[in-house]
Amino acid sequence: MRVMxxxxxxxxxxxxxxxxxxxxxxSMLQVDVVRTPPEMELAQRLLRVADAAEAWMDTxxxxxxxxxxxxxxxxxxxxxxxxxxxxxxxxxxxxxxxPVHFHTPSQVKAAVxxxxxxxxxxxxxxxxxxLGLAVAPKPADAADALALAICHCWRAPMLERMAxxxxxxxxxxxxxxxxxxxxxxxxxx
Amino acid sequence: MRVMxxxxxxxxxxxxxxxxxxxxxxSMLQVDVVRTPPEMELAQRLLRVADAAEAWMDTxxxxxxxxxxxxxxxxxxxxxxxxxxxxxxxxxxxxxxxPVHFHTPSQVKAAVxxxxxxxxxxxxxxxxxxLGLAVAPKPADAADALALAICHCWRAPMLERMAxxxxxxxxxxxxxxxxxxxxxxxxxx
Numbered sequence: 001m002r003v004m005x006x007x008x009x010x011x012x013x014x015x016x017x018x019x020x021x022x023x024x025x026x027s028m029l030q031v032d033v034v035r036t037p038p039e040m041e042l043a044q045r046l047l048r049v050a051d052a053a054e055a056w057m058d059t060x061x062x063x064x065x066x067x068x069x070x071x072x073x074x075x076x077x078x079x080x081x082x083x084x085x086x087x088x089x090x091x092x093x094x095x096x097x098x099p100v101h102f103h104t105p106s107q108v109k110a111a112v113x114x115x116x117x118x119x120x121x122x123x124x125x126x127x128x129x130x131l132g133l134a135v136a137p138k139p140a141d142a143a144d145a146l147a148l149a150i151c152h153c154w155r156a157p158m159l160e161r162m163a164x165x166x167x168x169x170x171x172x173x174x175x176x177x178x179x180x181x182x183x184x185x186x187x188x189x
Numbered sequence: 190m191r192v193m194x195x196x197x198x199x200x201x202x203x204x205x206x207x208x209x210x211x212x213x214x215x216s217m218l219q220v221d222v223v224r225t226p227p228e229m230e231l232a233q234r235l236l237r238v239a240d241a242a243e244a245w246m247d248t249x250x251x252x253x254x255x256x257x258x259x260x261x262x263x264x265x266x267x268x269x270x271x272x273x274x275x276x277x278x279x280x281x282x283x284x285x286x287x288p289v290h291f292h293t294p295s296q297v298k299a300a301v302x303x304x305x306x307x308x309x310x311x312x313x314x315x316x317x318x319x320l321g322l323a324v325a326p327k328p329a330d331a332a333d334a335l336a337l338a339i340c341h342c343w344r345a346p347m348l349e350r351m352a353x354x355x356x357x358x359x360x361x362x363x364x365x366x367x368x369x370x371x372x373x374x375x376x377x378x
Contacts, residue, residue, distance in 0.1 A: 042279060042289070042291070043282055043283035043289040044283055046276055046279055046280045046283065047280055047284065050280055071265060071266075076260060076268075079268075079269070080259060080268070080272040083269040083276070084273055084279075086273070087272070087273030087274075087276045087277055088277055088280050090231060090273075091235045091236055091277050091280075093232055094235065094236040095236065100230070100232040102231070
């Protein structure tokens with residue numbers, strides 16, 4: 001599975017491409033951080049981030065894009081900018097019919113370190129080890145983008161199993177209701 | 190001036206097109222509300238909103254796009270969705286080299302009603318009167334999108350004057366610094 005991981009942002013946006021093989025073996029194809037100057041107009045910053053992400057999608061053809069879900073941040077302005085950067089990348093994926101999944105920061109940390117409230121250093125250390133990198137990825141946004149992709153590779157089979165289980169439960173519910181309806185008809189006759 | 194006004198949102202996104210003539214005369218070309226179902230995937234909802242806004246831009250060829258600036262909302266999830274909808278529309282404008290301006294809700298209310306904390310009913314009443322509409326625009330998102338465009342038409346000349354004054358001040362500052370540098374050289378000689 002080729003997964004594009006995105007740590008969204010306007011000042012720094014982390015992009016990563018990770019390939020998952022059999023079992024838990026994962027390898028990094030590329031990682032980068034797109035930067036836009038804070039004094040640039042918002043629409044132009046979004047354009048630069050979107051252009052970079054689209055170039056990645058067209059070059060690497062990921063099967064899925066995993067983006068960090070932003071819930072809240074201390075700074076409302078930063079939270080909005082983060083949400084907008086993630087939004088334009090999700091849009092670019094949707095235009096290419098590439099499925100998009102969102103993972104929360106704690107889901108990412110838990111997947112990579114086993115601890116949902118791990119600090120940046122722990123995440124970077126585990127990302128370096130999991131991908132067998134010679135040097136730790138820098139800055140933190142690069143490591144976070146890789147962590148996102150790793151998280152998706154490991155959560156995806158579980159999410160798929162959950163979706164199948166839910167579909168199965170739904171089918172059984174319908175069968176049960178049909179049978180009930182038939183019984184009611186039989187009683188009325 | 191042809192202004193496209195946007196009240197961003199995913200559940201309901203207000204779009205309007207207003208033409209400003211000489212003086213304060215304004216007229217409405219079109220107004221609509223794009224809706225996406227809450228159960229739809231985020232990336233698909235963004236795609237639908239972006240597609241609708243792009244179709245408007247290609248049909249009406251606005252000279253400027255005015256979008257409501259989201260600062261904060263009670264519901265963080267709603268605020269993020271609003272920011273993302275505004276973001277993909279700003280991106281669409283940037284792709285077409287159409288300038289984007291953001292106005293805060295209180296700037297819009299102040300421009301349209303003279304009161305920065307006016308309620309929805311007041312905004313709708315003033316929008317109806319300013320544009321000379323036979324019936325009040327509905328729902329509130331439609332009225333808000335029109336108010337955004339009106340606000341931009343009226344604020345734009347002021348923003349332009351401010352930009353010119355700032356450019357003038359910057360030129361004078363440079364001239365002053367050059368003269369200071371020349372004086373210093375003369376003293377050293």
